Amino acid sequence: MSSQAPVLELRGIDKSFGPVQVLHNVAFSAYAGEVTALVGDNGAGKSTLVKCIGGIHPYDSGEYYFEGNRVQVNSPRDAAALGVEIVYQDLALCDNLDIVQNMFLGRERKSGLVLDEATMEEMAAKTLAGLSVRTVKSLRQHVSSLSGGQRQTVAIAKAVLWNSKVVILDEPTAALGVAQTAQVLELVRQLADKGLAVVLISHNMNDVFAVSDRIAALYLGRMAAQVKASEVTHSQVVELITSGRSGELGLKNGAAT
Amino acid sequence: MSTQTLPPKTEAPVIVREYVDRVRGGDLGALPAVLGLVVLTVVFSAFQPIFFSPGNFANLLTQGAVYVVIAMGLIFVLLLGEIDLSAGFTSGVCAAVLAITLTNMGWPWYASVVAAMITGAVIGLVLGTLVAKIGIPSFVVTLAAFIAFQGVVLLLLKQGTNISVRDPTIVAIANRNLPPWLGWLMAAVTVAGYAAVQLAQARNRARRGLPTTPPLLLAARVGGLALVVGLVVYVLNLDRGRAVVLQGVPIVVPVILVLFLIWTFVLRRTAFGRHIYAVGGNAEAARRAGISVDRIKIACFVICSFMASIGGIIAASRANSVDPNTGGSNVLLFAVGAAVIGGTSLFGGKGRALDAILGGAVVAMIENGMGLLGYGAGQKLVVTGLVLLLAASVDALSRKRAAATGHR
Structure with missing residues (x-):
């Protein structure tokens, strides 16, 4: 598709929960500097696919390539070590901790036994400034006092703090108002422009077309199509989501094995 | 992201206002216990x-x-x-x-x-x-x-x-009880230690250009601690015995x-x-x-x-x-x-x-x-x-x- 090789590439991923097969032979790629939207109806397998990428669910069979090398990802730590970060829908922030504390949670900087608060605050400030975030008053305010958009910003900043190469965002705008959605989408675009591979899961076609370079549509656990956003129309994507195909694109009858 | 430090004149009211805001917002801190x-x-x-x-x-x-x-x-x-x-x-x-x-x-x-x-x-x-x-x-x-x-x-x-x-x-x-002099020594070490830690922290943050606690608030904290600790040790070092001398922390x-x-x-x-x-x-x-x-x-x-x-x-x-x-x-x-x-x-x-x-x-x-x-x-x-x-x-x-x- 493109001249450059994907940072993250999955081939032939199968995943079952007991007797229910959720993912059938799924292929998926994410490219550096691009936003890849992952779309699909409820139950299409988006969340499961993401959890396989993040190492939360081990996949049954298939191949996982990262920067061209075949890798094994069996735990969230493996994924984090590769540079894959996931921002979950429910954000996973602690309300009773401040912004800096949340961004470094579980990976605190220490000098000896003691937490190195000054260095952490400095790094957090640099990261937020790098993302052009200017809406937070103080880095030491508790997350509970932030708006939904600001929380999303903190969650995203937390993901990029670690020189990550792939950032996966699970419905980042689902709970946000219009202005905040625009803010977060701008941030998503910025991540890609900084050279990260961004995967955006969304239900909202406007959001998808506003920021994505590529669109991958899942249909009942199968990858219906992965196309460039500029080469498809709004209604084609909707068709891919609802029926798995659209004209030339998508699953052929019987091709789904 | 260096925060503009406020001019000293407005410092005290700002600190007080922030505290009142916090309390009214439901973050009571030590207020109920002290009251x-x-x-x-x-x-x-x-x-x-x-x-x-x-x-x-x-x-x-x-x-x-x-x-x-x-x-x-x-x-x-x-x-x-x-x-x-x-x-x-x-x-x-x-x-x-x-x-x-x-x-x-x-x-x-x-x-x-x-x-x-x-x-x-x-x-x-x-x-x-x-x-x-x-x-x-x-x-x-x-x-x-x-x-x-x-x-x-x-x-x-x-x-x-x-x-x-x-x-x-x-x-x-x-x-x-501790002998009175040891009580005073303890009080002095406590206050000095607290002041040293706070100062070192403030200096470290200032050096890195991070927002710092206003010096007035720092001074108030150290002064408040010194007052409370000093009062406690003073009272405890008074002779409270009936027949024999009984004093100390x-x-x-x-x-x-x-x-x-x-x-x-x-x-x-x-x-x-x-x-x-x-x-x-x-x-x-x-x-x-x-x-x-x-x-x-x-x-x-x-x-x-x-x-x-x-x-x-x-x-x-x-x-x-x-x-x-x-x-x-x-x-x-x-x-x-x-x-x-x-x-x-x-x-x-x-x-x-x-x-x-x-x-x-x-x-x-x-x-x-x-x-x-x-x-x-x-x-x-x-x-x-x-x-x-x-x-x-x-x-x-x-x-x-x-x-x-x-x-x-």
Whole structure:
């Protein structure tokens, strides 16, 4: 598709929960500097696919390539070590901790036994400034006092703090108002422009077309199509989501094995 | 991201306004406990002047010490949103171990103290494992332990005999005082140490261009601490004896001070402490951040029971003996009350080691003041129960308010 090789590439991923097969032979790629939207109806397998990428669910069979090398990802730590970060829908922030504390949670900087608060605050400030975030008053305010958009910003900043190469965002705008959605989408675009591979899961076609370079549509656990956003129309994507195909694109009858 | 420092003239009003905003937003901090202390002091002193004497002040400190120490441990469990109902009788079991090894078996005092502490830590390990690994609600686990430990104390003390504790070192903990000069030295070191830490921090932050605490607030904090500590040591160094000279800071005070410094350091300056808050605030987020939630839970129960063992040692020292009631009856209620009155949330995620000291002082004042006014145990328990209820309501209401205004 493109001249450059994907940072993250999955081939032939199968995943079952007991007797229910959720993912059938799924292929998926994410490219550096691009936003890849992952779309699909409820139950299409988006969340499961993401959890396989993040190492939360081990996949049954298939191949996982990262920067061209075949890798094994069996735990969230493996994924984090590769540079894959996931921002979950429910954000996973602690309300009773401040912004800096949340961004470094579980990976605190220490000098000896003691937490190195000054260095952490400095790094957090640099990261937020790098993302052009200017809406937070103080880095030491508790997350509970932030708006939904600001929380999303903190969650995203937390993901990029670690020189990550792939950032996966699970419905980042689902709970946000219009202005905040625009803010977060701008941030998503910025991540890609900084050279990260961004995967955006969304239900909202406007959001998808506003920021994505590529669109991958899942249909009942199968990858219906992965196309460039500029080469498809709004209604084609909707068709891919609802029926798995659209004209030339998508699953052929019987091709789904 | 350097924040513009405000010109000095507007500094004080800004600090005050921010504080008022915080309080109105539901983050009361130490306010209820401090208010309670002031009100209780005024009321009790008005009705019974002896309450306001140096002798009673010293008495109050040793009386409250057991609650403060047990509450300090309980705060770790409360921070997780869990509860330990057995902490009182855990202290009883540990006190019994101390008395038996010390008096009946003739061990040296340090060996007995270590034995009591290890007993506490092992109890905590068992409770924590049951809660974290098996998944039994802490309320049930510790209720079972509450009942069982009551029996264990009876068994250890052979159906309720009283074992006296005569070792001079152990007895000294709650009954002897520091020489006055040592009290002053301790006060000076405390204030100087606090000032040095605050200054070093402010300087480090300023050097890196991070927003710093305004110097005025720093000075006020250090000055306030110096005033309180100086006053306490001065009053305690007055002669409060009737026939012989009796003066100095009770030895339990530095014991509590050291425990307070250790746990404050752990909670505020170490990754472990940070993770405790995270687990209490959002266990799922902590788990996703790679924190071993089970291990944190078990550690907190160990700390709680370990602190209960120290509480038991102090109780044994104060009574010069251990009986089946040590750590029983209202000790647990008072300790939980102390933590909650001090500002620790029963919902988890919010609390400081300081809360135990402030709340413990309130609880000790109620017990002591009502005793001086001639009220019996019945009235004291009713009032303490009501105060605990009041503190829990303040906690719940301020939490609601905080949720509405976005503070916490």
